[in-house]
Amino acid sequence: MKKLVIPGEMLSDKPLRLDHTVVENGKTCSTVIGLYDESASSLIPVEGLWYPRPGEKVIGIVEEAKLNTDLINLNAPYKGLIISKFTEGNIVNNDIIEATVKELDKTGTIILIRPRVLYGGKLLAVKPSKVPRILGKGETMIKMIGEGTKSSISVGTNGLIWLKGGDYDLATNVIMRIQEESHVPGLTERIAKMVGVSTQQNRE
Amino acid sequence: MNISTITEQYIRDRIAKGIRDGGRGLLSFRDIAVEVGKIPNAEGSAEVNMGHTKVLAGIKLGVGEPMRDKPEEGTIMTGAELLPLAHHSYDAGPPTAESIELARVIDRGIRASNAVDLKKLFIEDGKAWNLFIDIYVLNYDGNLFDAGTLAAVIALQNTKMPRYEDKEVIRENLQKLEIQNIPTSCTFAKVADTILLDTDGSEEDFSQARLTIANDENAVRAMQKGLMGSFTVREVESLVEATFDKSKELRQIISKSRVD
Amino acid sequence: MDKPELIIDGKRLDGRMPDQLRPIKITSNPIRNAAGSAYIEWGNNKILAAIYGPREALPKHTGNLNRAVVKCRYTMAPFSSIEEHGRPGMNRRAIEISKVTKEVFENVILLDLFPGNEISIFVEVLQSDGGTRAAGITCAAVALAASGIPMRDMPYAVSAGKVGETIILDMNKIEDNYSDADMPVAINPRTKEVTLLQMDGALSRSQVTTALTMIEKAGETITKIQREALLRPYEKVSSKYEASI
Numbered sequence: 001m002k003k004l005v006i007p008g009e010m011l012s013d014k015p016l017r018l019d020h021t022v023v024e025n026g027k028t029c030s031t032v033i034g035l036y037d038e039s040a041s042s043l044i045p046v047e048g049l050w051y052p053r054p055g056e057k058v059i060g061i062v063e064e065a066k067l068n069t070d071l072i073n074l075n076a077p078y079k080g081l082i083i084s085k086f087t088e089g090n091i092v093n094n095d096i097i098e099a100t101v102k103e104l105d106k107t108g109t110i111i112l113i114r115p116r117v118l119y120g121g122k123l124l125a126v127k128p129s130k131v132p133r134i135l136g137k138g139e140t141m142i143k144m145i146g147e148g149t150k151s152s153i154s155v156g157t158n159g160l161i162w163l164k165g166g167d168y169d170l171a172t173n174v175i176m177r178i179q180e181e182s183h184v185p186g187l188t189e190r191i192a193k194m195v196g197v198s199t200q201q202n203r204e
Numbered sequence: 205m206n207i208s209t210i211t212e213q214y215i216r217d218r219i220a221k222g223i224r225d226g227g228r229g230l231l232s233f234r235d236i237a238v239e240v241g242k243i244p245n246a247e248g249s250a251e252v253n254m255g256h257t258k259v260l261a262g263i264k265l266g267v268g269e270p271m272r273d274k275p276e277e278g279t280i281m282t283g284a285e286l287l288p289l290a291h292h293s294y295d296a297g298p299p300t301a302e303s304i305e306l307a308r309v310i311d312r313g314i315r316a317s318n319a320v321d322l323k324k325l326f327i328e329d330g331k332a333w334n335l336f337i338d339i340y341v342l343n344y345d346g347n348l349f350d351a352g353t354l355a356a357v358i359a360l361q362n363t364k365m366p367r368y369e370d371k372e373v374i375r376e377n378l379q380k381l382e383i384q385n386i387p388t389s390c391t392f393a394k395v396a397d398t399i400l401l402d403t404d405g406s407e408e409d410f411s412q413a414r415l416t417i418a419n420d421e422n423a424v425r426a427m428q429k430g431l432m433g434s435f436t437v438r439e440v441e442s443l444v445e446a447t448f449d450k451s452k453e454l455r456q457i458i459s460k461s462r463v464d
Numbered sequence: 465m466d467k468p469e470l471i472i473d474g475k476r477l478d479g480r481m482p483d484q485l486r487p488i489k490i491t492s493n494p495i496r497n498a499a500g501s502a503y504i505e506w507g508n509n510k511i512l513a514a515i516y517g518p519r520e521a522l523p524k525h526t527g528n529l530n531r532a533v534v535k536c537r538y539t540m541a542p543f544s545s546i547e548e549h550g551r552p553g554m555n556r557r558a559i560e561i562s563k564v565t566k567e568v569f570e571n572v573i574l575l576d577l578f579p580g581n582e583i584s585i586f587v588e589v590l591q592s593d594g595g596t597r598a599a600g601i602t603c604a605a606v607a608l609a610a611s612g613i614p615m616r617d618m619p620y621a622v623s624a625g626k627v628g629e630t631i632i633l634d635m636n637k638i639e640d641n642y643s644d645a646d647m648p649v650a651i652n653p654r655t656k657e658v659t660l661l662q663m664d665g666a667l668s669r670s671q672v673t674t675a676l677t678m679i680e681k682a683g684e685t686i687t688k689i690q691r692e693a694l695l696r697p698y699e700k701v702s703s704k705y706e707a708s709i
Binding site for chain 3: 342
């Protein structure tokens with residue numbers, strides 16, 4: 001049985017090791033609005049912040065390009081930092097970049113590697129908790145959106161999405177809809193219909 | 205979102221094709237929704253949603269002194285607050301140059317069009333009504349000038365006038381404040397060398413020059429050019445023409461939102 | 465002005481029983497730009513709360529390298545009162561309310577997760593009719609939860625007061641003006657911890673107990689309303705995208 005819970009709601013009268021919870025007096029409580037699945041012992045936030053993990057792809061904007069390091073705005077509680085010797089070519093302020101998380105250091109700075117500048121296009125900000133649904137299993141959802149809208153799309157786990165070319169308005173609408181309706185069954189069919197792609201074809 | 209979301213290249217490409225978000229034309233307003241009388245404690249109030257821009261205007265009336273140079277008139281005071289809850293870049297500090305400009309431009313349109321007859325706000329020797337217009341920006345997504353003027357005028361049009369009897373202000377069983385003229389404003393901005401009406405927040409990030417024109421049915425009543433770019437004389441003339449055309453839509457919204 | 469009769473035949477001026485709340489309605493996320501927001505109509509009070517952050521604490525010296533700092537700003541719109549036009553911005557009362565509100569949320573937010581960051585809570589009273597600090601806290605709790613900022617509990621707040629010798633819950637403006645005591649309280653409902661407590665007037669020891677009992681009981685209703693406001697958006701498909709197909 002899955003159920004929606006709010007911050008402070010008790011999930012178990014035993015201590016559980018579960019993300020997005022606190023254990024107080026031996027009892028486990030949610031700290032977020034989320035979907036709690038007791039049998040699978042999982043709590044998935046429906047509203048949540050981004051907690052970076054090594055290897056994740058992020059999108060950001062160059063805030064302060066300097067000689068040795070570049071400071072990246074990730075629209076998150078953490079700053080990104082690129083050590084310039086890892087970069088090829090020139091990065092300048094306000095460039096949109098795609099990069100990979102190497103690590104989160106003690107001061108709340110994320111060391112980024114493999115940066116790539118994304119030229120032109122626009123960014124969309126979505127809730128980081130919705131990124132897995134926007135990507136879909138095996139990235140099938142985002143591929144379908146790219147195909148249906150003829151847009152090049154790059155999705156950062158920090159909740160920034162870069163779009164270029166094709167039908168921007170449709171791509172934006174589709175992504176915003178996934179963000180709002182990710183919890184409602186039949187999402188893939190609704191999105192496929194919206195972008196004019198047959199889901200049958202995807203299943204084969 | 206604490207960063208700008210579009211690139212100059214994106215907006216140039218889009219505008220070159222004549223495309224704007226939501227599929228509107230270069231000289232179109234976004235959808236406008238109005239809620240009249242949201243704040244019953246105020247003598248008048250209106251919330252205007254212009255796209256995602258959300259502005260609340262509240263009107264209060266109090267008894268005070270007339271201005272020394274106009275002893276037989278009431279006064280209008282217009283304030284604007286860029287509330288820190290409306291945008292990540294708005295600070296919780298003293299009024300900024302931007303909020304003061306916004307208040308003064310809205311004030312000029314209303315004042316210059318004689319929307320309210322200040323002589324009728326006179327009470328007796330040394331006493332007159334002070335009419336306070338407060339523009340509260342609740343969510344910023346561009347074009348605060350037109351949304352603010354619209355909210356203020358709709359609020360004024362539905363304002364209940366208190367009475368002053370035996371040295372007391374009575375706020376019961378009130379008559380409407382008389383509005384003798386309806387001003388509106390149209391704000392144009394040059395983005396990617398193209399003139400747009402009613403820019404949204406991301407378009408404003410790339411605005412080169414801005415021109416606000418307030419008018420009524422007969423005359424231009426106030427203008428304000430902003431930002432470091434410029435308009436040619438011909439452009440100014442054509443925008444005055446465009447204002448008389450586009451302001452009809454706004455006047456229709458105002459007339460529909462009149463509650464009798 | 466003479467003191468009006470506030471309780472007649474056991475009922476209050478607006479028809480409520482002594483232990484009855486005013487009607488409360490909460491909507492989540494009305495402010496698009498904010499990380500989370502909420503709008504509350506609590507009787508005739510109308511209040512917006514919005515959250516920005518966690519974001520880099522600025523100016524830098526206001527930050528803390530070990531945890532996030534909470535900043536709070538409670539203000540009243542100049543047109544919010546039925547009486548005279550007010551001054552916009554902060555006065556001494558607003559500064560105090562901002563401080564005690566901040567402390568309520570410092571207690572429940574998991575601040576350790578965001579070193580060097582600030583979490584800003586803005587509470588804007590658009591219309592006031594007594595009890596705005598309590599309504600503001602109740603509203604800000606919803607805004608915080610809607611923003612996804614982790615909290616170990618969802619605070620609510622309400623005040624109790626005294627008219628003559630009767631303890632009454634959730635006073636409106638006119639009751640507040642002529643009451644003999646006022647006691648706003650914020651509570652973490654799960655643990656029953658009191659995180660805001662102010663009082664002035666005169667209450668006997670047993671009246672304090674009566675008031676707290678009333679507040680705790682009202683908390684069950686308020687928590688339920690907060691919960692419904694937060695979960696409502698997840699309960700059905702929105703229709704606005706259907707048109708674009």
